[in-house]
Amino acid sequence: MRRAVLLYFLVILSENLAASNKPRRTVFFQDVDLKLFKESGFDSLSSLMIRDDFGQLVVGARAKVVTLSLDDISKKTSEANWTVSPADKALCIMKGKDTEECDNFIRTLHTIGDGKMLVCGTNAFNPSCDNMNFTNGKISLEGKIEVGRGKVPFEPYQRFASLMDGNTLYSAASSNFLGTELVFQRHGLNPLKTEMKRSWFNEPTMISISLVEVSKNSKDGEDDNLFLFFTENAVEERRDNIQVSRIARVCKSDLGGKRTLQKKWTSFMKARLDCPFGDVGSPSLIQDVFLLQDQNDWTDSIFYAVFTSNWDSSSACSQSAVCAYKLSDISQVFSGRFLTERDTGSWETYTGVKPYPHPGSCITDELRASGVMTSLNFTDQTLLFAKNHPLMEGAVTPITGRPLLVRAGPRFSKIVVDQVTTLDGRRHQVLFIGTDFGWLQKAVKFDGEDGRVIEELQLFQTPQPVNFLQLSSKTGQLYSSGSNSVVQVNVRDCSRYTSCDDCLIARDPYCGWDQVRDQCSSVVGASLGSMIQSWSDGDIRMCPISELKNPAIAHLTIGVAQLLQCSPETNLPIIWHFSGNILLPGARHTVLDQGLIIRPSYSDSGLYTCETVEIVKSKVHRKIVVQYMVQVQDVNTVVRNLRTAVITLAVFASLLLFFSVIRHLKAKEQNHTDCGTV
Template structure:
């Protein structure tokens, strides 16, 4: 891989991929660099802080600016600031150490951060002409740690006439558990893109803010979400969120990856029951499943065909009864469960920090989701799930063990990995590192196959996916029996003894 670092500059933890400009915009402490996507050691020497690409050939830039958050616009071509400074409060954090997240949706910024210097006014906010935000209430957000935001175009070709959603992933202190100590939980929340707030109740506040616990089940472990990546192979109904989790307590050494289907998330928010606060003693409230009548239109729902038939064409039309319900009870009773109700990957040892997921097409044209997972000890894991069996193909140590991976970005065939001390560029298909047919096939890497004609491990491409192909690839069981005879026997990942060219397997 290639390493970029600048003397005296630290915290390389903000990235924006500009494939249209063939640039990686890299944010660091007091410095921003524009790097060549093909070779990140080529630095274009532009010092800026960048957050988002816009649709008008400009980029939207925000920085903490010595605890006075400020935003500006930058022209794509020359990467110069326009000097149109805007107040960045509520758009980016005051403190660069605070986790925050944001997303530009159809030219409008959605953000989740704090509105004040102390971090005591957390908000999820839309910075439109009439800004909309969450309530200042621990029922809505209770000491949150914001992780990821995603726009899912659920309004496209929707039979129910539903709206696009903006999903927010975070952890926060739970209000629903009876405990003498603080218990943090992972959450997913969502709002509707067309939400304009209420007319009297919830004026300029979200009328569609709902949240639910995000479940990634590991027995006797309370895991908290650290990063999320969403992948949509087709339309919005195919979207899957991949999330990495680490323990709340350092006494546990397990990390996990869980996946969540958009349809399962929808079911919880659109059909699930609510939790409600019930006073038990003078100063104690217990959260229980709400079993009373739910107003119609359903609290938290977007304006859809059902609402329109009732005469409600925008959130400003919604009745106070619906709005008061969601103001008091934004928490769902049911958790969003992981796909298959179990993690894709559980690993003991170093904690996971970040994740990105790519789709690889194998030799037999089957698609596989390949996960690249950053760790607290400065390494990146490459893993794929084959019919319920998780295979970790490799772990690459990129930084010193004391330097966690802080950001991952994918661009075509390249992976960019950032930490406090530098950025590394890797190819997602390092097939050349496998020097023998046995190594190549037993790696079970969907990107790689052994080319019998070239006598080397090569990246699979469309010319290899033919009946006359001379490529060897065996992803399901790592069968290397077609490899040329070398007289070498090794133990495969499926615990078989494989002798190249002899088609022999023995269980051990």
């Protein structure tokens, strides 16, 4: 019988764990040990940049740039204002824009090769750029205004992407006042841009654009790549307005063509980016991407990307996911077959003869040996093919063919990945995911297991999207921002794990139990010594045995509903035991997230235990939260006991009064005797 009950318990528990969809631990704003920067007049935060070299966080907002100390961002170190001229604002308003839009929103902050910073703003729908210096602890703009069209959008809140390589800026942004033309281009000495063709960009939705550089250092001398992630309407679909996620690639050494594709990318290729989750046929739309580059072999580098299945944030059915892609798999897709557009408008696999070299290829040592030194040496036949065939047949699929993590509820908006070395010398990835409600989710993925969120932190007091998320390699701190505030979080903080059991069973790669200091501490930079860690299976048998506290005494009354409170520090499901047996819900017992409601009878007297239950690799781990020794009485007994107590108290009071009078009389008689003697 007990085995059947236990089996039932495990089935129910598994269902609860699957359905709860809760992070293991939830920490609210007031309980988070974070640094916060927010001041009056600081709003519409629109760019963020870490400068580890001089210990500053540079923040762009409306009409100003401020610098904050990386060690403590609540300390503002300097400020530079860049306001719009009255003439530019008047012209902007005359073109139909409102007063707020006709300001200067600082959208781009980049470090230039000489250590200066490039600053670009919308400047009342007239994008402009300037250089900024940091000297003697202060920032200052040079005042040498340059045209910023194509470097940042005209609109203050339109999505775009940019990347600085030395003194060369790459950007993917709208290039017209209406914001309808997306151009991916390189600025500077050898400017290049994409063709204005439907097959290159088809009504990009601008939901997300990310630009990432990959340094190869490959043996065959192949050039470095730039990868662009975006969403657009799929030209290859027979139905209209089917949104898909894309990954595009270009070569950094691309110089354009000599006649065909002059000053245009000759290496631009794109492919569908799949992240299968949610309803069949529902589009997975990319929101952000992070590259974890392998320094030993570039083909082992991994892109981590966040997707949403339904970008309508008001939808209760919205889901988000994290998918990971290996660069070797991406390269294989770009080395494959192309799609071609027929006269009927349909897209089919190209089966004809492809020109040499493979269209979209980067220059390699093999090509240099054959006399092809740059893209200017490509034949017109090769370039014409590349111009008309930018879309690959194959789709880039995630590692293992499925997402690392799928969650329902608030949409994922940003992602950063950190690599942590545990005490045994192994490296593990920790995912930090921002949501559109201002929460930070901390997730881990171990080999052979699904990803899981071990903690979520509320970053902002008021719900707002996480717009920026960056990790400093110098401080080990995570910096994030919404629309009007910046926060700093110590991702290595293990103090919220208050016991050895909790520290180990959380399987947080950052944390281990320090047996000397008797606390959960960061393992980053620590040696084995007194530290213990069990990331593989959360083996709490390694912990010292802790003594249980005496149970609390609870006096309950028959038939009167009363609460036995149980508030664990984690979001794990709780199970109640009564006199050693699992307590199942019934007519007299109601199990809640925060306790147990009892409508007791005499038979309900006894020991009640509330414990959290967690399943790790099929092992069930239990931890006692609280125990109660319940004593049940009926109302009549309570009244009789109360009456008896009142009578006893009255008798006791009368006796006290009687003895007090006797003592008073004796004292008086003694005083009289003493006076007579005198």
